[in-house]
Amino acid sequence: xxxxxLLPRLLDLVIVAFGVSVIAFxxxxxxxxxAVALMLGANSEVTPQALAELRNRIGLDQPLLSQxxxxxxxxxxxxxxxxxxTGRPVVEExxxxxxxxxxxxxxxxxxxxxxxxxxxxxxxRRRGRGADMALRVVTVLGLTMPSFWLGIVLILLxxxxxxxxxxxxxxxxxxxxxxxxxxxxxxxxxxxLPILAGLSRLIRSAMLNSLGxxxxxxxxAKGAPERVILYKHALRNALIPFVTHLGITxxxxxxxxxxxxxxxxxxxxxxxxxxxxxxxxxxxxQATILMVTIGFVVLNFAIDVxxxxxxxxLRH
Amino acid sequence: xxxxxxxxxxxxxxxxxxxxxxxxxxxxEEASGTPLPIAIDSSPAGxxxxxxxxxxxxxxxxxxxxxxxxxIDNDLQVVPSLAESWSISSDKLSYTFKLRSGVTFHDxxxxxxxxxxSSLRRVQSKEIASPLASRLIAVSEVxxxxxxxxxxxxxxxxxxxxxxxxxxxxxxxxxxANKDALQKSPIGTGPFRFDAWQPNGFILLSRNPHYREPGRxxxxxxxxxxxxxxxxxxxxxxxxxxxxxxxxxxxTALELKGKPGISLSQTLELSNIVxxxxxxxxxxxxxxxxxxxxxALDRQAIIDAALFGAGVPAGPLSPVLKAWALPVSDFPxxxxxxxxxxxxxxxxxxxxxxxxxxxVLASRQDIKDIAQIVQAELAEVGIDVELxxxxxxxxxxxxxxxxFDLFASANAGGADPDxxxxxxxxxxxxxxxxxxxxxxxxxxxxxxxxxxxxxxxxAIYDRLQxxxxxxxxxxxxxxGTLFSAARADLKGYEVMPNRSLASLREASFSP
Numbered sequence: 102x103x104x105x106x107l108l109p110r111l112l113d114l115v116i117v118a119f120g121v122s123v124i125a126f127x128x129x130x131x132x133x134x135x136a137v138a139l140m141l142g143a144n145s146e147v148t149p150q151a152l153a154e155l156r157n158r159i160g161l162d163q164p165l166l167s168q169x170x171x172x173x174x175x176x177x178x179x180x181x182x183x184x185x186x187t188g189r190p191v192v193e194e195x196x197x198x199x200x201x202x203x204x205x206x207x208x209x210x211x212x213x214x215x216x217x218x219x220x221x222x223x224x225x226r227r228r229g230r231g232a233d234m235a236l237r238v239v240t241v242l243g244l245t246m247p248s249f250w251l252g253i254v255l256i257l258l259x260x261x262x263x264x265x266x267x268x269x270x271x272x273x274x275x276x277x278x279x280x281x282x283x284x285x286x287x288x289x290x291x292x293x294l295p296i297l298a299g300l301s302r303l304i305r306s307a308m309l310n311s312l313g314x315x316x317x318x319x320x321x322a323k324g325a326p327e328r329v330i331l332y333k334h335a336l337r338n339a340l341i342p343f344v345t346h347l348g349i350t351x352x353x354x355x356x357x358x359x360x361x362x363x364x365x366x367x368x369x370x371x372x373x374x375x376x377x378x379x380x381x382x383x384x385x386x387q388a389t390i391l392m393v394t395i396g397f398v399v400l401n402f403a404i405d406v407x408x409x410x411x412x413x414x415l416r417h
Numbered sequence: 418x419x420x421x422x423x424x425x426x427x428x429x430x431x432x433x434x435x436x437x438x439x440x441x442x443x444x445x446e447e448a449s450g451t452p453l454p455i456a457i458d459s460s461p462a463g464x465x466x467x468x469x470x471x472x473x474x475x476x477x478x479x480x481x482x483x484x485x486x487x488x489i490d491n492d493l494q495v496v497p498s499l500a501e502s503w504s505i506s507s508d509k510l511s512y513t514f515k516l517r518s519g520v521t522f523h524d525x526x527x528x529x530x531x532x533x534x535s536s537l538r539r540v541q542s543k544e545i546a547s548p549l550a551s552r553l554i555a556v557s558e559v560x561x562x563x564x565x566x567x568x569x570x571x572x573x574x575x576x577x578x579x580x581x582x583x584x585x586x587x588x589x590x591x592x593x594a595n596k597d598a599l600q601k602s603p604i605g606t607g608p609f610r611f612d613a614w615q616p617n618g619f620i621l622l623s624r625n626p627h628y629r630e631p632g633r634x635x636x637x638x639x640x641x642x643x644x645x646x647x648x649x650x651x652x653x654x655x656x657x658x659x660x661x662x663x664x665x666x667x668x669t670a671l672e673l674k675g676k677p678g679i680s681l682s683q684t685l686e687l688s689n690i691v692x693x694x695x696x697x698x699x700x701x702x703x704x705x706x707x708x709x710x711x712x713a714l715d716r717q718a719i720i721d722a723a724l725f726g727a728g729v730p731a732g733p734l735s736p737v738l739k740a741w742a743l744p745v746s747d748f749p750x751x752x753x754x755x756x757x758x759x760x761x762x763x764x765x766x767x768x769x770x771x772x773x774x775x776x777v778l779a780s781r782q783d784i785k786d787i788a789q790i791v792q793a794e795l796a797e798v799g800i801d802v803e804l805x806x807x808x809x810x811x812x813x814x815x816x817x818x819x820x821f822d823l824f825a826s827a828n829a830g831g832a833d834p835d836x837x838x839x840x841x842x843x844x845x846x847x848x849x850x851x852x853x854x855x856x857x858x859x860x861x862x863x864x865x866x867x868x869x870x871x872x873x874x875x876a877i878y879d880r881l882q883x884x885x886x887x888x889x890x891x892x893x894x895x896x897g898t899l900f901s902a903a904r905a906d907l908k909g910y911e912v913m914p915n916r917s918l919a920s921l922r923e924a925s926f927s928p
Contacts, residue, residue, distance in 0.1 A: 134810030155546065186462045187616070188597035197616050253648050260656035269653050270642055271618055366456075366644040366653075368617035376460060376617065381810050 110402045125390040136381035182384030191388040202369040206354040208289035213296030221304020243298025252291040252364035288365040307339035348404035352397040452638030456650040456659040463600035466586035467547040480919025483586030483605035493832040495579045509574035516565045523610035530561035535590040552581035574867045577835035608634040608922040635925035660904040667727040670900035680905045687914040689731040692892040693824040697852035704888045705765040711750035712758035713798040723786035731893035733885045737914040741834045750887035758798040772803040773822040779806035788825040851890035
């Protein structure tokens with residue numbers, strides 16, 4: 102079964118990675134203003150000769166096609182290049198920024214998805230009644246509140262209610278687990294609340310949909326307990342769209358939650374890409390986008406596998 | 418349901434315990450002397466003092482990690498640093514610097530005359546392509562006389578040389594041909610040494626225990642946290658997570674004013690916000706049109722509206738250079754007079770055919786705001802201007818290629834008037850993107866460089882200021898107020914007009 106799934110996926114990965122790498126490569130070069138002009142800065146003594154020398158050193162004076170081929174063949178050999186500005190291998194820079202993003206993604210999904218299921222079920226069960234109505238209003242609020250605003254409000258609240266609480270920046274979990282979790286709590290919440298709002302509404306409508314199906318009536322007719330009907334029969338079917346949505350959300354989060362990273366001063370992938378674009382750090386941007394793309398594809402594969410686990414009919 | 422409740426209570430308890438533990442460790446850390454937490458807005462592009470020019474990079478390394486032969490003190494005077502004294506030959510063509518003895522680099526090697534020679538050569542070398550090279554343009558030869566004496570030979574006398582040397586860091590001689598190493602891990606002689614760099618996270622410097630002045634620095638180190646969001650920096654200072662915000666915008670400064678436990682300090686900036694005019698194309702190739710722009714602008718109104726009143730109208734030189742700058746009331750064109758502007762435009766035969774484009778360095782809110790008011794004020798005298806807010810890379814490219822009618826940006830200066838004027842107004846000057854060229858101005862600028870007599874220089878610079886203020890290719894708008902906020906118990910730190918953080922050498926927390 103796995104092999105049957107894996108082969109087409111691998112092919113997908115190759116095609117998508119190739120397409121994205123070309124697009125990333127071209128887009129960053131299409132923005133006006135190149136790295137060389139920026140590196141030499143606004144105040145500098147710059148002769149056309151100095152510009153040409155620097156272009157040559159970085160390889161920017163080559164035709165686009167040969168620049169791409171050179172980069173792609175190095176990338177296939179595992180060399181993603183070095184940052185134009187700091188001279189460090191881009192892999193190092195990505196690794197330094199990937200953990201906060203992975204951790205934030207994980208926490209935000211655990212909080213968001215973990216609470217969305219019971220909440221969505223509750224709303225579906227109490228359909229049209231007070232709890233449902235109230236929660237639906239709250240979730241609309243949750244969907245419309247922008248994360249950056251929520252983030253700033255959370256920081257302000259924490260600084261008033263819990264003076265001395267370290268909410269900003271990032272420390273690795275291995276260095277200081279408490280400090281790490283304390284700093285990750287608020288940004289994870291800021292990311293999770295809109296996810297929670299969206300997913301719980303999704304679960305609610307999917308649950309209502311499955312609850313109206315014939316097999317639920319059959320289950321009720323044969324006298325299955327309500328709990329079994331809800332969680333075994335209805336929820337299991339409702340989980341398919343939920344998992345799809347979850348996969349897409351996770352993919353976006355892996356690309357870095359730029360706004361939340363900026364507000365909480367977290368060194369994640371979003372800021373890495375943003376900084377790379379504004380300083381025209383071509384190798385860094387290309388490599389980061391490529392890695393994120395691969396992550397996205399792998400994630401989608403995982404989602405496909407999960408479909409099979411949820412719904413045996415999809416295994417074939 | 419009860420199970421869920423119990424679960425929730427457990428989680429809540431765990432979170433509270435965590436918060437409590439964290440709050441406690443934060444306080445404990447401080448007692449044991451952790452580095453001073455500073456919040457800055459963006460990552461430096463690198464840490465090589467001969468390559469980086471951006472304010473935020475220079476502020477992190479200059480005077481903290483690195484030192485020059487000379488230094489600029491809080492009053493913008495040249496004072497000894499790694500050179501304890503110097504002598505100048507009577508023809509002003511030879512400078513001999515006597516170095517301090519016993520100074521070591523952060524890697525433990527002693528700093529000698531050879532290091533000074535190779536550092537200056539590094540700045541002059543083509544391979545390194547240092548933007549600072551122009552500061553040493555007059556220097557023809559650098560020789561180590563003995564381990565503690567260095568001689569600089571000049572092609573012609575250079576009055577700004579001593580001030581310029583303050584900006585040229587002395588690095589180990591092994592770095593002379595190395596383009597990359599210092600960008601990642603800087604090595605200098607300064608009071609703090611480089612420890613760690615978490616990209617987009619922080620840059621950590623620790624106390625240099627072998628610093629040349631015993632008892633300095635007092636702080637255990639400096640931690641530059643990179644915090645892009647202004648609101649976050651302010652809350653971080655209020656909540657005690659940061660102890661110093663070296664730069665604030667006026668709005669945040671007003672917000673923090675009077676908050677308990679926070680002290681606000683301010684000074685006038687050395688750099689100014691300017692409207693650049695392209696002297697190479699119509700209509701600004703006509704001096705009368707440039708003069709008309711000056712009459713059309715109401716500088717005080719711009720400052721009140723865009724800078725919340727925090728700044729002063731700008732002439733060609735910053736008023737911080739007390740010995741040099743003329744008061745702006747001396748410039749006739751600084752009296753807001755739209756009538757006069759219209760008359761001048763008419764004389765010049767100005768007729769608007771197409772909209773002129775004003776390119777705006779959009780990364781700075783104050784500049785964006787100023788550009789909008791400039792647009793409105795120019796419209797009043799019949800000049801139709803379109804704003805183009807540009808991202809930094811795009812702006813720099815257009816700026817460098819002289820591809821603009823007008824631009825709005827910031828213009829850096831230095832402790833010597835030459836650093837403001839020569840590069841911007843001399844024909845072929847390194848930042849003369851306006852293609853401005855005036856024989857008299859060139860002659861005056863060259864002459865002022867060669868003269869060493871301050872009164873004679875002053876007379877020339879007065880003349881230059883009078884001319885450039887009204888007819889030059891720059892309509893200087895404002896020197897902004899530079900705000901800085903710190904925890905009230907941080908003593909010894911002073912905000913400097915050139916944004917240098919060198920005073921952190923003296924800073925400490927009062928008990």
